[in-house]
Amino acid sequence: MKKILGTAAAFMMLLTAGCSSQSSSGGNTSENGEWTPSQPIEITAPAGPGGGWDTTARMASQVFEQEKIIDKRLPVVNKAGGGGAIGWAYVAGKEGSPHHMFVGSPPLVLVPLNGQSEYGYDDFTPIANVIADYGAFVVKADAKWDNLNDLFEDMKKDPASVSVIGTSSPGSMDHMQFVKIAKAAGVDVTKIKYISDPDAGGLTAVLNGSVDVYTTGVAETIEQVRAGKIKVLGITSEERLEGEVLSDFPTAKEQGIDETFINWRGFFGPPNMDPAAVEYYEQKFKELNDSPAWDEIRKKYGWGELYMDSEEYSEFLKIEAEDMETLLEELGLARN
Amino acid sequence: MDAFQGLMSGFQVAFSLQGILFVFIGVFVGTFIGMMPGLGPISAIAIMIPITYSMDPTVALVMMAGVYYGAIFGGSSSSILLNAPGVAGTVATAFDGYPMAQQGKAGKALAIAAIASFTGGTVSVILLMLFTPMLSAVAVSFGPAEYFALMFMGLTAISSLSEGSTIKAFISATLGFIVVTIGIDSQTGTSRFTFGNPNLLEGIDFLVIALGLFALAEVCTLVLNRKDDTMSNNKELGSLRISKQDMKEMRGPMTRQSLLGFIIGVLPGAGATIASFIAYITEKKMAKNPEEFGKGSIKGLAAPETANNAATGGAFVPLLSLGIPGSGTTAVLLGAFLVLGVQPGPLLIQDRPEVFWGIIASMYVGNIFLLILNLPLIPYIAKVLRIPRPMLISLVIIFSLIGVYAISFNTFDLYLLVAFGIIGFLMRMVSFPAAPFILAFILGGMMEQALRQTLTISNGSLSIFLDKPIALTLIGVSLLTILVPLFTSKRKLTEASPEKQKNIS
Numbered sequence: 142m143k144k145i146l147g148t149a150a151a152f153m154m155l156l157t158a159g160c161s162s163q164s165s166s167g168g169n170t171s172e173n174g175e176w177t178p179s180q181p182i183e184i185t186a187p188a189g190p191g192g193g194w195d196t197t198a199r200m201a202s203q204v205f206e207q208e209k210i211i212d213k214r215l216p217v218v219n220k221a222g223g224g225g226a227i228g229w230a231y232v233a234g235k236e237g238s239p240h241h242m243f244v245g246s247p248p249l250v251l252v253p254l255n256g257q258s259e260y261g262y263d264d265f266t267p268i269a270n271v272i273a274d275y276g277a278f279v280v281k282a283d284a285k286w287d288n289l290n291d292l293f294e295d296m297k298k299d300p301a302s303v304s305v306i307g308t309s310s311p312g313s314m315d316h317m318q319f320v321k322i323a324k325a326a327g328v329d330v331t332k333i334k335y336i337s338d339p340d341a342g343g344l345t346a347v348l349n350g351s352v353d354v355y356t357t358g359v360a361e362t363i364e365q366v367r368a369g370k371i372k373v374l375g376i377t378s379e380e381r382l383e384g385e386v387l388s389d390f391p392t393a394k395e396q397g398i399d400e401t402f403i404n405w406r407g408f409f410g411p412p413n414m415d416p417a418a419v420e421y422y423e424q425k426f427k428e429l430n431d432s433p434a435w436d437e438i439r440k441k442y443g444w445g446e447l448y449m450d451s452e453e454y455s456e457f458l459k460i461e462a463e464d465m466e467t468l469l470e471e472l473g474l475a476r477n
Numbered sequence: 478m479d480a481f482q483g484l485m486s487g488f489q490v491a492f493s494l495q496g497i498l499f500v501f502i503g504v505f506v507g508t509f510i511g512m513m514p515g516l517g518p519i520s521a522i523a524i525m526i527p528i529t530y531s532m533d534p535t536v537a538l539v540m541m542a543g544v545y546y547g548a549i550f551g552g553s554s555s556s557i558l559l560n561a562p563g564v565a566g567t568v569a570t571a572f573d574g575y576p577m578a579q580q581g582k583a584g585k586a587l588a589i590a591a592i593a594s595f596t597g598g599t600v601s602v603i604l605l606m607l608f609t610p611m612l613s614a615v616a617v618s619f620g621p622a623e624y625f626a627l628m629f630m631g632l633t634a635i636s637s638l639s640e641g642s643t644i645k646a647f648i649s650a651t652l653g654f655i656v657v658t659i660g661i662d663s664q665t666g667t668s669r670f671t672f673g674n675p676n677l678l679e680g681i682d683f684l685v686i687a688l689g690l691f692a693l694a695e696v697c698t699l700v701l702n703r704k705d706d707t708m709s710n711n712k713e714l715g716s717l718r719i720s721k722q723d724m725k726e727m728r729g730p731m732t733r734q735s736l737l738g739f740i741i742g743v744l745p746g747a748g749a750t751i752a753s754f755i756a757y758i759t760e761k762k763m764a765k766n767p768e769e770f771g772k773g774s775i776k777g778l779a780a781p782e783t784a785n786n787a788a789t790g791g792a793f794v795p796l797l798s799l800g801i802p803g804s805g806t807t808a809v810l811l812g813a814f815l816v817l818g819v820q821p822g823p824l825l826i827q828d829r830p831e832v833f834w835g836i837i838a839s840m841y842v843g844n845i846f847l848l849i850l851n852l853p854l855i856p857y858i859a860k861v862l863r864i865p866r867p868m869l870i871s872l873v874i875i876f877s878l879i880g881v882y883a884i885s886f887n888t889f890d891l892y893l894l895v896a897f898g899i900i901g902f903l904m905r906m907v908s909f910p911a912a913p914f915i916l917a918f919i920l921g922g923m924m925e926q927a928l929r930q931t932l933t934i935s936n937g938s939l940s941i942f943l944d945k946p947i948a949l950t951l952i953g954v955s956l957l958t959i960l961v962p963l964f965t966s967k968r969k970l971t972e973a974s975p976e977k978q979k980n981i982s
Binding site: 189190195196199203218219220221222223224226227230255257258259301304306310311312313334336337338339340342344345346348349350351352363364365367368370441442474 | 523661666823933
């Protein structure tokens with residue numbers, strides 16, 4: 142047993158050693174100004190293992206290494222806590238380093254607006270967006286509503302007559318995607334009865350009739366729809382999605398509600414990352430995005446494709462943040 | 478018979494050379510990480526996902542499932558030997574397991590835990606095999622109101638977890654309730670009691686509290702009593718043999734808690750931890766000599782150990798038949814399914830019968846492996862106790878620190894761990910029991926959330942509990958368990974000794 146304990150301790154030390162790779166700015170800049178990394182590139186997943194951020198980080202690292210797109214190692218570290226705030230603070234501390242990046246998505250805009258993170262999207266250097274997911278609004282198969290307009294008609298008459306459940310807390314993604322669409326349909330969004338279930342009990346609550354509407358990601362609904370247990374009233378994408386079952390889901394837009402919500406996911410560098418390094422990574426993410434290996438991973442996880450380079454990404458985020466701030470202020474959830 | 482054919486094909490997978498090998502690897506890894514305080518099945522499975530990328534999905538899932546139930550199986554060792562629960566599900570195991578080990582019966586305690594785990598695991602696999610399609614309806618029958626009632630019932634355990642003063646038990650539980658409110662409130666998104674510290678936003682991890690209040694507090698006591706030689710016999714492993722009398726005592730709890738644990742496991746969100754606590758209190762309530770509980774009772778050890786393993790089996794019902802993860806570990810496991818191209822849900826049994834039945838069949842094999850892996854290892858595992866005390870104390874401290882650091886790789890958690898170690902030690906000095914604290918911490922968070930969800934749905938009206946038969950029954954039962962002893966003890970009071978009066982007040 143002693144031996145086992147010993148090996149375990151050694152193993153743990155290795156693990157922790159691997160996590161504290163040194164940080165410094167640098168890299169090699171050639172005469173014509175092209176930058177290349179000089180040491181391993183650390184990707185931070187601002188959450189624990191197993192979630193969306195972690196999976197994106199690990200899969201990107203894997204494809205970069207295996208397809209030899211980048212000839213340096215790309216270790217992934219998990220900095221969980223504060224809904225991302227801990228990880229963001231960690232990367233913010235690596236100011237100027239071209240060998241650090243992290244995975245970001247709408248919480249990077251929403252959490253700071255809720256007053257729960259010192260750092261927000263505008264503190265970091267957007268590198269590239271790679272993935273888009275969309276929201277879906279789900280009811281039980283025998284519910285009285287057949288489309289979003291039926292539902293929103295009832296909610297316009299009495300917003301409190303309908304209960305909505307999602308995994309994230311109010312003011313975060315599941316809530317905001319529903320609010321954004323409902324507002325466009327003319328519902329008084331300040332009166333929406335939103336319930337949060339961080340233990341992912343939303344689907345259960347809809348199946349047993351405790352709650353009326355479940356707001357979630359598109360991929361999470363497919364299997365239950367196939368089994369005939371639930372129906373999807375609408376999704377938040379611009380156009381219908383491709384794929385078996387998926388292509389049956391009507392968008393909010395085609396139901397006359399002119400609004401969308403994108404659950405974007407991309408990579409960010411620390412504040413003031415060297416523009417030459419950003420350019421280098423942009424190029425590499427483009428290669429990643431176009432590689433068959435990444436396409437396979439996208440299909441496996443049901444992720445949509447959405448590539449944006451650093452400049453497009455910055456523009457997109459700005460508009461996104463303004464939209465969200467307006468909505469949060471209306472809901473009385475903005476704290477800045 | 479379709480199910481029979483399915484099971485046969487499942488056994489074919491489980492008994493193939495590859496199947497047996499990977500079940501073995503799974504349960505071996507699981508036992509090992511279960512034994513290490515802090516290393517949990519969540520990170521082990523998450524690390525395995527990329528490795529299994531190109532494997533046959535059934536074989537890969539069989540292995541990862543093995544890690545999951547193997548960890549609960551193995552978690553009992555550190556609870557019993559060091560009072561340091563390896564996983565959340567084995568906190569209740571320490572209540573009677575550790576005292577037993579201190580009495581020089583470590584071998585017996587480990588053997589009882591292994592047999593109880595095996596029984597709970599095997600019974601739950603049988604139930605899983607027979608009833609999964611039917612039970613998927615049970616799994617979704619619990620809404621927020623029902624969860625609140627279930628947690629409420631769990632809370633009635635506080636009085637039975639008290640060693641002596643009930644008042645002290647309630648004060649300790651209140652502290653647990655206070656601590657669990659730290660962090661972002663899920664219903665409003667407001668941060669509570671974080672004092673602007675982002676490290677507290679997600680609340681305090683359960684393991685920080687468990688290792689602080691139990692393991693570190695124990696270490697402090699050991700250091701304080703280092704010259705005290707009366708406890709030297711605790712180095713003895715003792716006989717592994719379980720007498721017929723012991724077996725007879727275990728039979729009741731094992732039968733009942735296999736069933737109860739399984740059903741609680743089926744409910745998403747309840748899980749092994751709550752199952753083990755409810756098992757502990759129901760057995761204490763039913764026991765002829767409840768005063769033995771907490772002092773090394775065989776029943777008090779067998780009950781939670783059976784229940785946590787049975788609950789682990791039960792957790793596969795919502796996962797396989799609905800695609801609903803009931804816990805953090807099953808959520809990661811669900812992710813593993815998806816990566817391997819298998820979608821758990823109502824159609825799994827038709828679409829991929831070999832996966833469905835393969836996992837179930839492998840769990841029979843896995844449980845047998847766990848038993849034959851664990852029983853012969855007991856003398857070696859128990860040698861931990863022979864380690865000289867100064868070494869042992871250092872080891873417990875090191876492992877607690879590593880375990881907590883491994884949760885989030887955040888040094889802040891280490892300070893918290895030390896703080897809770899000190900709190901736990903002070904609580905011991907003035908004989909405040911730590912168990913009600915941890916129980917309130919586990920139940921409190923879910924209970925508050927369930928209550929507020931319920932009241933949001935009902936627009937603030939409490940009458941919603943009257944409309945829900947399951948919730949009403951559970952609350953009724955809880956009230957009875959609180960009130961009945963009050964009345965009976967009042968009657969006894971007239972003839973009771975002064976010592977007893979103290980207990981009641």
